[in-house]
Amino acid sequence: MLRGNKVGLRARHEDDIPVLQAELHDDVANAARAQGRPWRPITPGSKESQFVVDDKKQGHVPFSVVELDGGALVGAATLWGIDDHNRSAHIGLGLLPSSRGRGYGTDVVAVLCHYGFVVRGLQRLQIETLSDNAAMLRSAERSGFVREGVLRSSAWVLGEFMDEVLLGLLVQDWKPDSKQYSKG
Ligand SMILES: CC(C)(COP(=O)(O)OP(=O)(O)OC[C@H]1O[C@@H](n2cnc3c(N)ncnc32)[C@H](O)[C@@H]1OP(=O)(O)O)[C@@H](O)C(=O)NCCC(=O)NCCS
Secondary structure: OOOOOOEEEEEOOOEEEEHHHHHOOOOOOHHHHOOOOOOOOOOOOOOOOOOOOOOOOEEEEEEEEEOOOOOOOEEEEEEEEOOOOOOEEEEEEEEHHHOOOOOOOHHHHHHHHHHHHHHHOOEEEEEEEOOHHHHHHHHHHHHEEEEEEEEEEEEEEEEEEEEEEEEEEEEEHHOOOOOOOOOO
């Protein structure tokens, strides 16, 4: 498990899937904002769930996010689009509604930076988020991500086009928290 200050990132367990499906995917507004494609219902147990893991997909690394104190599942996080030639990847995350606003998102971004830069040897990480997603923008900026541009009207979300903000972080600009990632 990768450890932050408050949360850990571990492999997806079978019994995480229905919880993530119910709390993240089945919340239509949340899913429509986060997924970049039209929401559709997914049959319970379906292999089509975005939370089902294919361990053979090398460029896509999904984690479940758990509290370090007690191990409760609090969300999902992914390093995706890993490009080993350009040494870049994208970050995605979603926390269960009851676990938002407690600093976990900031912690998850920091741990994914450690995974991307240290474990995978990448040199650039990128996040795309809707321009009104203040918590995501702030969580990214706390790890040193900078706003590199606005993708105007790039996302169709429940009846309107919205802007997305593109954030990037280069390894040489990353200032890791030295207290993190202890193996204990
Ligand atoms: C976006 C998300 C991952 C952020 O995680 P979080 O744990 O809620 O955020 P944190 O508690 O770490 O807060 C980060 C910062 O945003 C601020 N913040 C939190 N919620 C906020 C809100 N609703 N509005 C404005 N600011 C907010 C916090 O005060 C904190 O700022 P600070 O560092 O200056 O104190 C989480 O809210 C979430 O899962 N949202 C739904 C899914 C989603 O939007 N995913 C991202 C898709 S790209």
